[in-house]
Amino acid sequence: KFKHGIKEVKEFLEKLANRGKVDPLSSNFAQYLDENDKLKYLRYEFSIPKSRDVVTDKVEALSPEEECMYFCGNSLGLMPKRARELISQELDVWASSGVVGHFKHKHNRPWVSIEDTVVEKMADIVAKPIEIAVMNTLTSNLHLLMASFYTPNTKKTHPAKELIKVTPPEGESIVPLNSILEIIEKEGHTISLVLFSGVHYYTGQFFKMKKITQAAQKKGCIVGFDLSHAVGNVVLKLHKWGIDFAAWCSYKYLNSGPGGIAGIFLHEKHANDFNRPRLAGWWGSERKSRFKMDQQFKPIPGASGFQVSNPSVLNVVSLLASLELFSRTSMVNLRAKSILLTGYLEYLLDKQLNGLGFKIITPRDPHQRGCQLSLKFFERSVQEKVHKELMSYGAVVDERSPDIIRIAPNPMYNNFSEVFRFVRALKVVIGDIGVKD
Amino acid sequence: KFKHGIKEVKEFLEKLANRGKVDPLSSNFAQYLDENDKLKYLRYEFSIPKSRDVVTDKVEALSPEEECMYFCGNSLGLMPKRARELISQELDVWASSGVVGHFKHKHNRPWVSIEDTVVEKMADIVAKPIEIAVMNTLTSNLHLLMASFYTPNTKKTHPAKELIKVTPPEGESIVPLNSILEIIEKEGHTISLVLFSGVHYYTGQFFKMKKITQAAQKKGCIVGFDLSHAVGNVVLKLHKWGIDFAAWCSYKYLNSGPGGIAGIFLHEKHANDFNRPRLAGWWGSERKSRFKMDQQFKPIPGASGFQVSNPSVLNVVSLLASLELFSRTSMVNLRAKSILLTGYLEYLLDKQLNGLGFKIITPRDPHQRGCQLSLKFFERSVQEKVHKELMSYGAVVDERSPDIIRIAPNPMYNNFSEVFRFVRALKVVIGDIGVKD
Ligand SMILES: Cc1ncc(COP(=O)(O)O)c(C=O)c1O
Ligand SMILES: Cc1ncc(COP(=O)(O)O)c(C=O)c1O
Numbered sequence: 001k002f003k004h005g006i007k008e009v010k011e012f013l014e015k016l017a018n019r020g021k022v023d024p025l026s027s028n029f030a031q032y033l034d035e036n037d038k039l040k041y042l043r044y045e046f047s048i049p050k051s052r053d054v055v056t057d058k059v060e061a062l063s064p065e066e067e068c069m070y071f072c073g074n075s076l077g078l079m080p081k082r083a084r085e086l087i088s089q090e091l092d093v094w095a096s097s098g099v100v101g102h103f104k105h106k107h108n109r110p111w112v113s114i115e116d117t118v119v120e121k122m123a124d125i126v127a128k129p130i131e132i133a134v135m136n137t138l139t140s141n142l143h144l145l146m147a148s149f150y151t152p153n154t155k156k157t158h159p160a161k162e163l164i165k166v167t168p169p170e171g172e173s174i175v176p177l178n179s180i181l182e183i184i185e186k187e188g189h190t191i192s193l194v195l196f197s198g199v200h201y202y203t204g205q206f207f208k209m210k211k212i213t214q215a216a217q218k219k220g221c222i223v224g225f226d227l228s229h230a231v232g233n234v235v236l237k238l239h240k241w242g243i244d245f246a247a248w249c250s251y252k253y254l255n256s257g258p259g260g261i262a263g264i265f266l267h268e269k270h271a272n273d274f275n276r277p278r279l280a281g282w283w284g285s286e287r288k289s290r291f292k293m294d295q296q297f298k299p300i301p302g303a304s305g306f307q308v309s310n311p312s313v314l315n316v317v318s319l320l321a322s323l324e325l326f327s328r329t330s331m332v333n334l335r336a337k338s339i340l341l342t343g344y345l346e347y348l349l350d351k352q353l354n355g356l357g358f359k360i361i362t363p364r365d366p367h368q369r370g371c372q373l374s375l376k377f378f379e380r381s382v383q384e385k386v387h388k389e390l391m392s393y394g395a396v397v398d399e400r401s402p403d404i405i406r407i408a409p410n411p412m413y414n415n416f417s418e419v420f421r422f423v424r425a426l427k428v429v430i431g432d433i434g435v436k437d
Numbered sequence: 438k439f440k441h442g443i444k445e446v447k448e449f450l451e452k453l454a455n456r457g458k459v460d461p462l463s464s465n466f467a468q469y470l471d472e473n474d475k476l477k478y479l480r481y482e483f484s485i486p487k488s489r490d491v492v493t494d495k496v497e498a499l500s501p502e503e504e505c506m507y508f509c510g511n512s513l514g515l516m517p518k519r520a521r522e523l524i525s526q527e528l529d530v531w532a533s534s535g536v537v538g539h540f541k542h543k544h545n546r547p548w549v550s551i552e553d554t555v556v557e558k559m560a561d562i563v564a565k566p567i568e569i570a571v572m573n574t575l576t577s578n579l580h581l582l583m584a585s586f587y588t589p590n591t592k593k594t595h596p597a598k599e600l601i602k603v604t605p606p607e608g609e610s611i612v613p614l615n616s617i618l619e620i621i622e623k624e625g626h627t628i629s630l631v632l633f634s635g636v637h638y639y640t641g642q643f644f645k646m647k648k649i650t651q652a653a654q655k656k657g658c659i660v661g662f663d664l665s666h667a668v669g670n671v672v673l674k675l676h677k678w679g680i681d682f683a684a685w686c687s688y689k690y691l692n693s694g695p696g697g698i699a700g701i702f703l704h705e706k707h708a709n710d711f712n713r714p715r716l717a718g719w720w721g722s723e724r725k726s727r728f729k730m731d732q733q734f735k736p737i738p739g740a741s742g743f744q745v746s747n748p749s750v751l752n753v754v755s756l757l758a759s760l761e762l763f764s765r766t767s768m769v770n771l772r773a774k775s776i777l778l779t780g781y782l783e784y785l786l787d788k789q790l791n792g793l794g795f796k797i798i799t800p801r802d803p804h805q806r807g808c809q810l811s812l813k814f815f816e817r818s819v820q821e822k823v824h825k826e827l828m829s830y831g832a833v834v835d836e837r838s839p840d841i842i843r844i845a846p847n848p849m850y851n852n853f854s855e856v857f858r859f860v861r862a863l864k865v866v867i868g869d870i871g872v873k874d
Contacts, residue, residue: 047531047532047533049532049533049534049535049537050533053533053534053537054534054535054537056537056540056541057541070535072535072536075536076531076535076536076538076539078531078532078535079528079531079532079535081532083528084525084528084532087524087528087751088521090695091516091520091521091524091694094484094513094516094694094695095484095486095516095518095521096484096486096487096490097486097490097491098486098491098507098509098513098515098516098833099509099512099513099833099835100486100490100491100493100833101513101695102513102695103493104493104494111695111696114695114696136573136574136577136746137573137745137746137747137748137749138746139718139719139720139745139746140573140577140581140716140718140745140746143580143581143584143716143718143745144577144580147580202730249746257531257749257750257751258527258531258538258539258548258551258747258749258750258751259548259551259746259747259748259749259750259751259752259753260749261749262746279577279580281576281577281580282576283576291837292838293639293837308574308576308577308580309573309574309575309576309577309686309696309699310574310695310696311574311696312574312694312695312696312697312698312749312751312752313694313695313696314524314694314695314696314749314751314752314755315696315749315751315752316696318751396535396536396537398536400728400730401729
């Protein structure tokens with residue numbers, strides 16, 4: 001559904017309001033949407049911050065005891081309550097058994113294979129288990145993967161410059177698919193690696209990953225993606241799309257906590273290719289012989305063969321707490337709610353605040369964005385004041401100089417009533433500040 | 438003190454026994470040593486596993502409720518009790534404030550600079566703060582550092598083989614310093630990077646890091662060390678010794694928990710050298726401009742400039758819990774106790790079990806080893822049985838095929854009475870099994 005973008009979402013929302021016999025601009029409609037939200041139970045699995053705890057110095061919380069409107073999962077996802085329990089269990093094992101926890105574990109998560117507890121659940125979100133490893137942090141994973149996959153040769157080195165950056169047309173924010181495809185068409189024969197983000201951190205644009213991949217591979221390029229803002233946000237079919245490799249962090253839409261363990265994807269077609277260079281480590285070597293220390297590196301087929309070190313147990317189970325929640329639904333269901341939730345935000349912004357000092361730079365087509373909307377203010381730096389004022393209303397969003405506010409309603413824990421309250425607060429704030437049109 | 442090795446330690450122990458008016462082979466002597474141990478308070482800061490929790494399948498704990506003899510800190514250090522508290526505080530901040538924890542933190546550890554909580558304390562153990570970063574895992578750090586420091590050029594490439602391995606003489610376990618120095622003398626002009634371990638994981642040999650470094654640097658080599666078994670175990674003066682770089686894990690003698698965050702050392706002389714290749718990341722870029730996303734990498738001078746990703750908060754504070762304990766004493770004090778504790782183990786092994794089926798392959802000179810003693814059994818594979826039987830007595834040690842048992846009394850939490858009980862248990866076990874001489 002929603003094949004044709006925002007117009008359809010708007011019409012769908014109005015149809016729903018009509019069906020519920022409520023004014024689509026009233027708080028009753030938000031309530032109606034919440035009541036009919038099949039995923040609403042997930043919110044109760046998270047710790048929702050209160051207003052008083054999210055204000056920073058010199059900002060007063062207007063309703064300190066109220067739950068805040070947390071739209072910052074694009075930066076750090078909220079804490080699944082279960083994280084506390086799982087972490088506490090691991091500390092118990094460490095406290096009571098020390099090194100023995102590697103082999104015997106009262107909760108059946110022996111540390112020697114702790115990554116097994118998350119790989120399949122992670123795979124459910126993006127690809128096949130053999131294609132997934134959970135390891136390190138995002139940037140180090142990008143380095144490890146590029147060491148294998150960025151292998152320029154003389155034929156394939158761009159003559160003028162090493163790096164071709166794709167930028168939006170002058171004065172615009174969104175990169176049209178055609179610009180990307182044109183560059184690939186024109187320069188592809190000189191390009192070794194096409195590295196793109198899935199969802200852009202700043203604009204929220206969701207790139208046409210499949211089309212980019214196919215065009216680039218036709219030219220003989222390797223294609224990799226940084227999926228930090230895409231994983232857990234949009235439906236990803238990394239295997240089917242034929243992407244070569246990808247990496248992501250887990251502290252955003254995967255709610256694993258600050259600096260949580262990262263993930264990689266390596267397409268199955270590369271699972272048994274051991275000829276590329278590789279920055280290898282013992283944790284990527286066959287389990288059977290790993291502890292023999294015979295100085296033989298026998299890579300595990302697939303993504304696991306790229307593991308270098310034994311992973312942080314605390315970080316793995318912190319991620320597990322969140323993935324258990326993903327397992328209770330599906331990315332398809334989450335995405336369906338997400339499109340509606342962000343569409344509702346957009347609908348209210350358009351209807352209630354249209355032209356009030358900002359424009360939405362995120363694509364209007366739900367299929368070209370994730371859950372995030374980026375507002376660009378016409379007045380430079382005013383976003384700082386808006387951000388600060390919103391805080392006193394208990395709204396947690398994210399500001400980026402020179403003029404951007406990012407709002408990311410997360411279908412896992414956000415609801416429609418919050419979106420309603422948020423837009424109302426934003427309207428007051430913009431009025432109070434006197435933001436220039 | 439103990440300039441001349443084991444003989445002196447033995448004499449010192451006997452002098453102490455004499456002073457305490459106890460038989461040096463009696464349990465009273467162990468008790469006497471414990472009573473006079475100025476660091477004994479540290480043990481109570483750790484969770485000591487009980488016998489019942491460290492036995493694996495098919496092994497029965499003889500005294501299930503007794504504290505076990507945990508000599509496996511060379512593999513995984515025990516849990517400082519404070520880790521639970523610090524981790525719980527971070528979960529509280531995550532739960533109550535979400536992303537705001539990066540800037541406002543009720544325990545004064547804002548996540549945006551969470552690494553600051555451990556860098557100085559880590560530096561106290563090995564070098565100067567500007568030389569230290571806490572990041573990633575050990576093997577990935579070795580890759581990152583080697584990407585910068587392994588830069589062979591045509592003049593400096595070994596003609597016959599890329600990698601020169603230094604091995605002990607035929608039939609021996611220890612690598613004499615002279616063999617190392619000879620190779621450096623002979624081949625140094627062709628060697629780009631000398632990479633050594635500080636304390637050898639298998640034999641426990643503590644290499645003469647300063648001498649190796651000086652000899653290699655005289656030949657124009659870069660010198661790096663893997664200090665996983667050395668840090669927190671022996672006194673390290675990385676700055677003074679002029680070592681170029683080093684990396685280590687923190688889950689062994691630094692007690693940070695399974696897969697804890699790792700550390701790197703970059704000598705101050707390289708702090709402002711930005712000309713080497715570097716696998717860089719935003720977390721290594723100047724704090725002031727880091728969030729500007731202007732695509733300029735402005736490396737922080739020193740080791741911090743090698744950081745690539747925002748670090749795991751849970752892992753940082755888990756390490757902090759342990760470093761707080763190191764701050765209550767000093768490596769010099771810990772090492773003094775360690776030499777005595779391991780010396781006492783060696784003394785009892787020699788006196789009570791001499792020749793009973795094994796020999797100690799770790800250097801006899803306390804200055805050429807850390808806290809670990811490696812026993813090599815004459816009968817192959819018997820170490821598995823010994824290891825299993827020891828478990829029923831509540832002794833946690835580590836076995837490595839084909840014939841090694843590693844015993845690592847940790848001065849932080851182990852005491853002399855445990856060592857006494859351990860040797861008594863080992864004697865019984867060896868007798869019961871009928872280990873061949
Ligand atoms: C000497 C040495 N180097 C490297 C490693 C690998 O460590 P990691 O898995 O933390 O990268 C170990 C692990 O025990 C080790 O003992
Ligand atoms: C798109 C993108 N790439 C990379 C990173 C860096 O992540 P890390 O610090 O986990 O390596 C981020 C962090 O927010 C990001 O948003």
